[in-house]
Amino acid sequence: MERLDLLEIFRELKEQRKAVVSVCTANQFVLDSVMKFQKEKDALVIIESTSNQVNHRGGYSGLTPFDFRKMVLSLAEKNGVQTQKLIIGSDHAGPWPWLSLSANEAMEEAKKLVSACVKAGYKKIHIDTSYKLADDVICDKFIVARRQAELCYVAEQAYKDVSHEDPIPPVYVLGTDVPPPGGSVGAGSNDTVTVEELLEDLDMTRREFLKLGLQNAWNRVVAYVVNTGADFTSFDVVPYESDKFSQSKSFLLREPYVLEAHSTDYQRLESLVRMVHDGFAVLKVGPELTFRFREAVFALCDIEEETIESQDRSHLVETLLSEMRANPKHWKKYYRGDDVELKFSLYDRIRYYWSSEKVEAALKKLFTNLHSLRVPASLIHQHLPDVVEDISGALVIDPFELINLKIRLSLEKYHRACQNAQV
Structure with missing residues (x-):
């Protein structure tokens, strides 16, 4: 080597x-x-x-x-x-x-x-x-x-x-x-x-x-x-x-x-x-990449809401907010505490909570619910338009690939900059 x-x-x-x-x-x-x-x-x-x-x-x-x-x-x-x-x-x-x-x-x-x-x-x-x-x-x-x-x-x-x-x-x-x-x-x-x-x-x-x-x-x-x-x-x-x-x-x-x-x-x-x-x-x-991850996961939650019955959903967003409010030490110096800031702040203090057992379980359920689900391409495009161009036909959901494509948007930008790209 x-x-x-x-x-x-x-x-x-x-x-x-x-x-x-x-x-x-x-x-x-x-x-x-x-x-x-x-x-x-x-x-x-x-x-x-x-x-x-x-x-x-x-x-x-x-x-x-x-x-x-x-x-x-x-x-x-x-x-x-x-x-x-x-x-x-x-x-x-x-x-x-x-x-x-x-x-x-x-x-x-x-x-x-x-x-x-x-x-x-x-x-x-x-x-x-x-x-x-x-x-x-x-x-x-x-x-x-x-x-x-x-x-x-x-x-x-x-x-x-x-x-x-x-x-x-x-x-x-x-x-x-x-x-x-x-x-x-x-x-x-x-x-x-x-x-x-x-x-x-x-x-x-x-x-x-x-x-x-x-x-x-x-x-x-x-x-x-x-x-x-x-x-x-x-x-x-x-x-x-x-x-x-x-x-x-x-x-x-x-x-x-x-x-x-x-x-x-x-x-x-x-x-x-x-x-x-x-x-x-x-x-x-750092935070930009976990922000991209969070964006992709929330988009998957929106798709889940359109395709899965309420009683069978992961309820991931609600679980995250509950965990953040129960244990505010990771965000209280940064946020006022309203839902919009907890979910969408560029600080992405939400990244501290993905390892919570309850959140991990909800995330796993989200992936299980959506994996291999065949849905209209327009539905995925509605919530992830920057990573899925198709609007006609049907697509089989691969949650992990959709998350990967979202994160790649930032990685591509950094790669171009590091290679001293001409803009």
């Missing part, structure tokens, strides 16, 4: 002014679609789990890093994806899920998370310590840099424990100008850092790494996160403004890194292409 040369991969992305999509989700339907798409395009893809989604305690998905990697590799094998085309990583590895704990407690949890990710075989570690913890008086750039170094030290120690059976050490992504996981709360922000601030952060972090003897690890820092200014709220998308990054090229010329863009969800193709032109070689996406 061809060895994965991570440093060379990121070097080539920078030289060729291309990009790679980083899919940040633990949703199996989304990941299955990603694998199918990747196999068809023969493209490199990064799959990352976020720290609140997957961690050593199970996260909201119930998966540890070992479980997550096993699931991803299983889906890759099922779809014939070559492992040298796949990078598994950790998004926002740090204290984010434990902000209510003291700094010592939160950092201990973060260290356990980072160690678990590396020992599970994750190869791209985004270290994110840019959050004020419960007893922090301040969380300035020095504290952020020191904590990044501390977590990298733990990662390197963890790799030593498994290096005898794994010849590929992890690479790192740093940067303090980090949008919060899953979208910011409020109207979004177009604030971006200057090149001078980037270089100051970089120098400070480098010094903290060297204090801990992490020169070798520093040589494996491949990307820096910079806030693109692109963002989204429940019902609005803040577009990327390329002119704010006219200075970024000087940073890229001076340093060996690529830029990594977070919160690129829902951006138009032309905006994503401009990001790639401006040096963003990693485009992270």
Whole structure:
């Protein structure tokens, strides 16, 4: 098997002014679609789990890093994806899920998370310590840099424990100008850092790494996160403004890194292409893909309502809303709480509830009800017009394929942008 040369991969992305999509989700339907798409395009893809989604305690998905990697590799094998085309990583590895704990407690949890990710075989570690913890008086750039170094030290120690059976050490992504996981709360922000601030952060972090003897690890820092200014709220998308990054090229010329863009969800193709032109070689996406999944499932519920007797329906939407209201912790900071926002917000906090036992049972019933059902093509077109063109005759429903086609709409957009498509 061809060895994965991570440093060379990121070097080539920078030289060729291309990009790679980083899919940040633990949703199996989304990941299955990603694998199918990747196999068809023969493209490199990064799959990352976020720290609140997957961690050593199970996260909201119930998966540890070992479980997550096993699931991803299983889906890759099922779809014939070559492992040298796949990078598994950790998004926002740090204290984010434990902000209510003291700094010592939160950092201990973060260290356990980072160690678990590396020992599970994750190869791209985004270290994110840019959050004020419960007893922090301040969380300035020095504290952020020191904590990044501390977590990298733990990662390197963890790799030593498994290096005898794994010849590929992890690479790192740093940067303090980090949008919060899953979208910011409020109207979004177009604030971006200057090149001078980037270089100051970089120098400070480098010094903290060297204090801990992490020169070798520093040589494996491949990307820096910079806030693109692109963002989204429940019902609005803040577009990327390329002119704010006219200075970024000087940073890229001076340093060996690529830029990594977070919160690129829902951006138009032309905006994503401009990001790639401006040096963003990693485009992270998550909520947009689970939003597409949710759209497809809700469309299937509408089709079910037209074809299945009431007493035999899945009642999936009602079950989801009931679960969200019974356990509001995943959305209460983001939503007012009305049904429209719970169901259709771009934040897609609904993604936290698909693993509920009741929701899983309702989803299974929906698929059972519709699978192989022969219906007028116009009925499917009515609810999924962007994935089914036929309006005459009859079609046999394959729920999984319809979901896959819906998710592909976003994957195709990202693929074109990463290939530096001309728009």
